[in-house]
Amino acid sequence: MxxxxxxxxxxxxxxxxxxxxxxxxxxxxxxxxxxxxxxxxxxxxxxxxxxxxxxxxxxxxxxxxxxxxxxxxxxxxxxxxxxxxxxxxxxxxxxxxxxxxxxxxxxxxxxxxxxxxxxxxxxxxxxxxxxxxxxxxxxxxxxxxxxxxxxxxxxxxxxxxxxxxxxxxxxxxxxxxxxxxxxxxxxxxxxxxxxxxxxxxxxxxxxxxxxxxxxxQFSDTAVLVRTPEAEALRAAAGERGWTVADTDLDGALIVTGSTAPEIGELAAARGLVLHELTPQRASLEEAYMELTRETGEFAHRPAPAWGGADGRA
Amino acid sequence: MSTVTDKVPVFAGLAPLPEAKGRAGFGGALRSEWTKIRSVKSTLWTLAAAIVIGVGISALGNWGQSSHTTETAVELAHKDLVQRTMFGIILGQLVMVVFGALAVTAEYSTGMIRTSLSAQPRRLNVFFAKLVIVTLVAFVVGEIISFASFFIGAHFWATKGVTLTLSTHGALQAVIGGGLYLVGAALLAFGIGAALRHTAGAITLGVALLFVINIITNFMPTSWQNDIDKWLPYNAGSQVWATQHVADVGTSFSAWSGFGVYMGYAVIALILGLWVFERRDA
Amino acid sequence: MAARDSVMTPIATRDAGTGHAHFGRLLLAEWTKIRSVRSTYWSLIALIIAFLFFSWLFPYLTVVNWKQASPEQQANLYLDPIGSITGSGLFIGQLAVAVLGVMVTASEYSTGMIRSTLLASPHRVRMLAAKSIVFTLLILVIGEVIAFLGFFIGRQTFKSLVSVDLNSGNVREVFGVGLYLAMLGLFALVVGALLRHVAGAITGIVALLLVISNLIQLIPGRIGKYLYTYEPTNAGFVITAKRLPDNFLISSWQGYGVFALWTAVLWALAAYLLVRRDA
Known part of the structure; x- marks a missing residue:
């Protein structure tokens, strides 16, 4: 050790x-x-x-x-x-x-x-x-x-x-x-x-x-959502402050800043039909880039409390 | 593949380069060699050390000798005091040997030679550009050493009633010659360095030629010394920074023919170095 | 730890041996290092050939040119025949030893090998001690061998002019060649360890050995004599000489002691810095 x-x-x-x-x-x-x-x-x-x-x-x-x-x-x-x-x-x-x-x-x-x-x-x-x-x-x-x-x-x-x-x-x-x-x-x-x-x-x-x-921890949770009511879902997600992006797939959206259960509950509450709801797995590279990008930003500020690492250092 | 060479996209944020002229010429090689020399700390240290040591030893030696001499001003006036003022050159030449050798051998020990030759594959350009820069730098440093030594030494001898100025017989030539002698030492080492491509080996051989060989010939029979001594690099070269041309043993060359012999050795080393530099794999 | 199923099989764990790093192993390792680079061979071959060649050449030239020799030179030969045999070879040979000594330590830094060395032997002082012992002994052995070989070559060459026999009065001069070279090698090794830069350390040692040691003579007065006598290489060199230089203040063996003391002090400094500095 x-x-x-x-x-x-x-x-x-x-x-x-x-x-x-x-x-x-x-x-x-x-x-x-x-x-x-x-x-x-x-x-x-x-x-x-x-x-x-x-x-x-x-x-x-x-x-x-x-x-x-x-x-x-x-x-x-x-x-x-x-x-x-x-x-x-x-x-x-x-x-x-x-x-x-x-x-x-x-x-x-x-x-x-x-x-x-x-x-x-x-x-x-x-x-x-x-x-x-x-x-x-x-x-x-x-x-x-x-x-x-x-x-x-x-x-x-x-x-x-x-x-x-x-x-x-x-x-x-x-x-x-x-x-x-x-x-x-x-x-x-x-x-x-x-x-x-x-x-x-x-x-x-x-x-x-x-x-x-x-x-x-260090990648945005992204969820693939397929729905025939894309515009309605987009508006509902926007109200919650989630980000919605289009994909090449017909009727499929990528929602970030949220989780699959949250999206499912939102759709049920609004009565929106969902055809698919799939959490997307980020790669280590994406998570690392996310962390180091933030590290670069934080480096110019007084040391903030940092999730995951702060408790031990 | 389509032809894209005409319009190459510019890297984000970088200004477009001027059109390539298709020749990495001698002027560019000169500028790059100058940048190489001035951007390495150890080179600057070497040169600063050459000046400090050369001038410092001259000053110390002349202070010591002038303050302890028992000779009168008249007797002293017959001595080659001009040469004596510059005696730090004896140590300064050692640093010049290191400078000249490192100018080439450091390229090999660091592996930088590969970068240099891929930027400028015409090796003659690289060699001569380096040679020109080393010569110029050695000349400036050498003349600083000889002139500073002379003026400081003249100051000490003035207290003994001997006036030394540049218009003293042969003085100007000898003082300029002091710097030239140091240039020769750097060039000799440069040639050896290019031939051996090994720092320690090049410095050792340079030192052997300029210092050790003189000690060794002392062991020769007088008749041999008479013939050989004046041809030794130091004995021949040092005539150019002397105002009197006499030898302990045998005869001596005049200032410029001695210097010619001395530079002859440097030229031989440079030709060998150039041959190796041009022919061998980098 | 897993032994039998190790992925490093077919290398069995027990092959890695047991026991602890002790000094004998460091000596062996340093010996391997020294004998496995070309610069060692170049330098030592240069030393051996130059020394033996000059031990023959100058006596030979002296014999051939005896009639033209100056009375002063003739007198000098009768007075100090051993100096005439070993002196010239020693002047060139010492350069090879000094350069090799510097390389033994300084090249560890220029190549980056010092990292491997210190990973294997993190007790840095012991590593330096092992290196010092191996190199000094190597030079001592080679130095003594060539000293006596050179002496016999020179003696044979001089036979028609003067007979030189070893006796208790002059054996020190021959023996001193190896002693001087060995101490010089160690001194150079220490300079290399202190400066950690091949060109810089060679410059330093050459400046001391060939230039400063002589220029010091020009310093007038008692200070000059002290500086001349206690300059390390001057002090050490007299172990090889029949007569002491005029301005030399102590005996041959005392001089050698001074050289050894200088070396010891610098060695201690090098060891201290080796431990303190980042590799």
Missing amino acids: IEVRDLVKRYGDTTAVDHLSFAVEPGRITGFLGPNGAGKSTTMRLILGLDRPSSGSALIDGLPYRDLRDPLRYVGALLEARAVHGGRSAFNHLLYLAQTQGVPKRRVSEVLELVGLSGVAKKRTKGFSLGMGQRLGIAAALLGDPKILILDEPVNGLDPEGVLWVRQLLKALAGEGRTIFVSSHLMNEMAVTADHLIVIGRGKLQADMPVGQFIA
């Missing part, structure tokens, strides 16, 4: 991480979302002990990263920026990492095989493509068979087969009870991978909840 408690990181005048608190639980995949510059990578670097927090703490099963013995046996990490000497072969890069942890040499070959880099193991990493570099980073993260994985944009630059492989790998590892903390900007990938989400904006926590709840 990863616990971040009231974490703050300032670089001069800029506050990259602003009193951030959350926990990443084992046994599930926790997605870490936020716009560019929100502080995701900084938070990960703080968890990994690469940067010192200005205040607060980030603990791995109760210990700061720097106090872990055999850290790679505990935590495997993939950082966004390259962390490899281009003049060294992939094999030797993993070998020295393995040697610091007492991991046997054959394990190096095995993880290289696992990520599909056996063929270029002896090549200098300078010539690696983005995807190959990414595979090497994943191999390094898996080297110590860690119970916690921290991955910054793991599918960045991977081919479709690689993306699928990472997704399946993460799910399987989480299924074994490991802690998986993964950042990504690919919402569709996150929607099918993550169980839980932590969203930050400008260094502050915006949301910490299961994916389903996130989508429900």
